[in-house]
Amino acid sequence: MLAVTLGGLILTGATRVLADADDHPAVEENVVTEVSVQVGKIMTVTLHGYVQGFGTIETAPATADQPAAGAQLAAPSAGIVTKVNVVEGQHVEKGDVLVELNSQAAAAEVARLKKLYEQQNTSLKNLQDAEAQLALLQITAPLSGTVVRVNAKPGQAVDLTTVVAEVMDLSRLAVSAEIPSASANDLKAGNPLEVLGEHPAATELLFVSPNVNKDNDTVLVRALLPKDSGLRPGQFVSLRIATVVHTNCLAVPSESVVTDESGKSFIALVKNGEATQLSVQVGLKENGLVEITAPEIKEGDLVVTVGAYGLPEKTKIRVQNSGGEENSSTHSPDAK
Numbered sequence: 001m002l003a004v005t006l007g008g009l010i011l012t013g014a015t016r017v018l019a020d021a022d023d024h025p026a027v028e029e030n031v032v033t034e035v036s037v038q039v040g041k042i043m044t045v046t047l048h049g050y051v052q053g054f055g056t057i058e059t060a061p062a063t064a065d066q067p068a069a070g071a072q073l074a075a076p077s078a079g080i081v082t083k084v085n086v087v088e089g090q091h092v093e094k095g096d097v098l099v100e101l102n103s104q105a106a107a108a109e110v111a112r113l114k115k116l117y118e119q120q121n122t123s124l125k126n127l128q129d130a131e132a133q134l135a136l137l138q139i140t141a142p143l144s145g146t147v148v149r150v151n152a153k154p155g156q157a158v159d160l161t162t163v164v165a166e167v168m169d170l171s172r173l174a175v176s177a178e179i180p181s182a183s184a185n186d187l188k189a190g191n192p193l194e195v196l197g198e199h200p201a202a203t204e205l206l207f208v209s210p211n212v213n214k215d216n217d218t219v220l221v222r223a224l225l226p227k228d229s230g231l232r233p234g235q236f237v238s239l240r241i242a243t244v245v246h247t248n249c250l251a252v253p254s255e256s257v258v259t260d261e262s263g264k265s266f267i268a269l270v271k272n273g274e275a276t277q278l279s280v281q282v283g284l285k286e287n288g289l290v291e292i293t294a295p296e297i298k299e300g301d302l303v304v305t306v307g308a309y310g311l312p313e314k315t316k317i318r319v320q321n322s323g324g325e326e327n328s329s330t331h332s333p334d335a336k
Contacts, residue, residue, distance in 0.1 A: 034318040037307035039270055044299045045251045047284040047291050049244035051187060053221075055177030055195075057235040059168050060224055067143055069172035070233070073165045075101065075158040077136040088150050092141045092167060099152050099164050101137040110134050145169035148233075168233060173225045174206070177239060178218035184208070186243040193223045196238045199230035205241060244284070250297060251289040256305045257282060267292065268304035268311050270319075275304050277313045 059070030079101030086098045110130045116122040145167045152164035175195060179187065187208045195201040209220040221241070225231060252267060257280070259265045265282045268275040283291030304311060 034316045036318045036320050037304045039302045039319050040253050040305045042297055042299055042301045043251050044248055046247045047249055047286045048242045049284050050240040051183045051243055052240050053177045053179050055175040055237055055239050057231045057233055058174055058176055059233055060172040060174045069169040071142050071167050072163045073139050075162050075164055078159040081152045081154050081156045084152055086147045088147055090147045092147060094141055094144045096141045097138050098141055099139040107134055139164055141167050143169055171227050173231060174222055175225060176222045179221055181212045181217050181219050184219040192242040194240050201225050201229045246284055249291045251291050252303050253305050254288050254290045256303045256308050257290050258308050268308050270302035275311055275315050275317045
């Protein structure tokens with residue numbers, strides 16, 4: 001037997017010795033060699049083109065139907081904290097009083113004026129003024145959600161710049177990302193978006209900024225996430241945005257496409273025990289599959305997968321399965 005190595009492949013063949021009856025010198029005749037390969041089928045699939053990026057999980061912004069899903073609460077006026085009614089992690093309803101400033105006197109004044117107003121002994125304006133003064137001394141939840149931060153304690157002096165608490169509706173989250181402007185031309189609201197990783201989530205783009213950030217040459221995009229996505233505000237995630245979809249296209253496993261130094265792509269098409277190089281146009285790539293186009297190909301045609309690189313232009317082949325046993329069956333990855 002003769003074994004020859006070609007581009008990492010094993011060529012197997014035999015040498016036969018011939019001699020005539022008159023004792024002429026023996027002549028060696030080479031039997032045609034075969035290359036052991038694995039094959040797969042050309043498939044009809046749906047492939048996507050993606051823009052990849054990284055994003056940050058945050059609370060959902062305000063929309064036409066709902067307020068923002070997160071709020072940092074500052075003191076409405078300068079004063080001294082007299083009471084903190086919540087702790088971090090506590091659920092609150094919209095309107096609940098979270099922190100009180102020195103409001104006891106103001107609350108007592110409101111109660112007194114309410115009685116007088118009921119007895120028609122004071123004006124409505126006086127009562128309303130007293131209630132407005134009390135409101136300046138009570139910090140209430142602007143939305144229902146979870147208290148994620150408390151930054152105040154009794155006896156602390158605060159003013160209009162002091163953030164005393166933060167409330168988030170953790171069921172309403174969004175992901176925002178800065179996409180390089182060169183990749184953002186095909187992005188538009190409604191493009192499918194996938195958050196990848198431990199907690200994958202599928203949604204669609206809500207917003208694509210018309211402006212480019214001059215500091216880093218990126219475009220801001222944002223999408224709302226499904227409820228109970230398992231993600232947390234501040235989390236850094238990878239994502240991809242589908243910008244094009246090709247349905248019913250022909251595709252092969254990526255290892256079956258070979259590109260030469262000039263940039264031309266080829267497959268080794270299998271017919272009648274031979275593999276023949278065929279030039280193809282390469283399109284979308286996804287999940288280990290590559291879209292190809294060529295006039296001569298159709299769904300179900302066999303192509304060389306393992307062993308395609310370095311294969312001569314036209315070669316006798318021996319088809320093996322993935323376990324290395326000689327077999328005429330094909331091996332095709334599932335399209336997703």
